[in-house]
Amino acid sequence: MVDEAPGRAPERPVVVIGNFDGVHRGHVELLRAAQALEPGAPLVVVTFWPHPMSVIRPDQTPLLLGSLERRVELLRAQGVTDVVVVEFTSEVAGWSPARFVDEVIRPLHPVRVVVGENFHFGFRAAGDVAALTALGQDDPSRPGGGFAVSGVPLLTDGTQPSSSTLIRQAVADGDFGRVRELSDHGFRFCGVVVKGDQRGREMGFPTANVAVPPGLAVPADGVYAGWVTRLDVPDAERWPAAISVGTNPTFDGLERRVESYVLDRDDLELYGVEIAVDFYARLRGQVKYAGMESLIVQMHSDVDHARQLLHSS
Template sequence: MRRSVVAIGNFDGVHTGHQQLLRTAVEHAQELGTEREPLQVIVVTFWPHPMSVVAPGHQPLLLTSLSDRIDLLRRYGADEVRVVQFTRDVAAWSPQKFVDTILGPLDPAVVVVGENFTFGNRAAGTPQMMREFGKGRFDVDIIHLVSIDSERTCSSFVRSALATGDVAAAARHLGRLFRLSGVVVVGDQRGRELGFPTANLPVAADLATPADGVYAGWLRRLDQPSAIRMPAAISVGTNPTFDGVERRVESYVLDRTDLELYGINIAVEFVEHLRGQVRFGSIDELIEQMNKDVAATRAVLGID
């Protein structure tokens, strides 16, 4: 195996701080590699979330599925992604064993980590400790945390922003629009009866979602790589007007009543929060508000 530059971390959300870490890894690979002996960028991440192992029931909601995380890591520079299955045994490793077991086989020239990265039993390992372990074998580049608008970028901040419906703040720290993806399921089909047919996604129990409410955003089919994104008014919640109990993401593609998306894998991207979820007194009030939501979505997205 040829030498590598290794970036290691949890990488939930692959936000702008993670992206800075990956850019640094790519720069090291370009500087140290040669045409004859290029260095590959290997990203090491962990699944499931370590908190689900060390403190079951207290793990955070995830910002991305594992498959989306891997796709994003590759988009931002990884040549290869190594997923470490995080178990109680792994959690119990000493910091030295962690370095020898995880990093040793990758033969890194440089390891890139964030300044808040910890590893080994009871999170006793620090970046400075990793640097000591690597003497004579590899260098360690410790990346400072990123801040945007005076707020420290981290997965916890993005989760908090989503929990209040501030998808715009989440997007600034992610460096892209927050999105949910999945297969469209058959819902109650009330939207079609009201003139606003929606594509329905169930809310995954382990994934973070924006707060209940209505949002302006985009919908894209994932079964067609060249498919254009379509403007959408997106509702997140239980549909209280009809006494719903199941939390869903329902997307109405503007001016489209001809779409057949059942069973299709789609992505829904959130641009801006429009309003909270409301129980309406009548169907007419609901339809009137839905027309207002569509008009507000047009204004936010800048479309006629």
């Protein structure tokens, strides 16, 4: 985990535990608190995949704000040294708080564990910060030694704690200003470009199409302004785009997709390329038009609107 100098014991890390879906401002404050409590110590995050609710209460599983790879990317951007991913299974869900500590935390040899003040863990969420503190006391019979525990107050906007739930609602509403307030970064959707119906190219607006996989959050059906970046090229240019989310009701489509028209570009070949779509603003809802001509007129208007918004951003 950490490089060791010859003859020198490795420095014990400070460990932060959480889901970290979306890596919002509350998560960032938790990481900063850990760094402040143990300056210079390696910063290790323990997170869970899939979301624990998908195992405990599948019918209440939230739509995730990003893939596991995106989560790790955002965590590392905050200075995290290592990310430990716990595969959350029904067996893990049944662990007692003590077993969770023995299986997950002690092997990391932390000097301190930092969690949100509302943190719960173990079977039926039986463990809390007080239980974790007690389990962290040094016990010669347990490997890994003892560790300190800090429960950090939740970051609020003055009325309610910053949370992934609030961001999911803002994404669904197309309120990306609110998303940026809560997360310090916009909402990004990633995927591999697939071949579509070619209707966009026929109408003069070729699009990069990405299917919407189950389990991931996307904005409500409609048209948006944003940017497209290819992820297979380091430091790639970010292109302004008009983005459609939905099923193409004018043509009785069934598959939900994110379709991005890069403004004023018809020369891009992106099939098979992973792209990032960064949403900036909602333009309108999805509408079923009488035919292609009416849709083309509206698309020209959407593109002009997107260009104006993105130029002034």
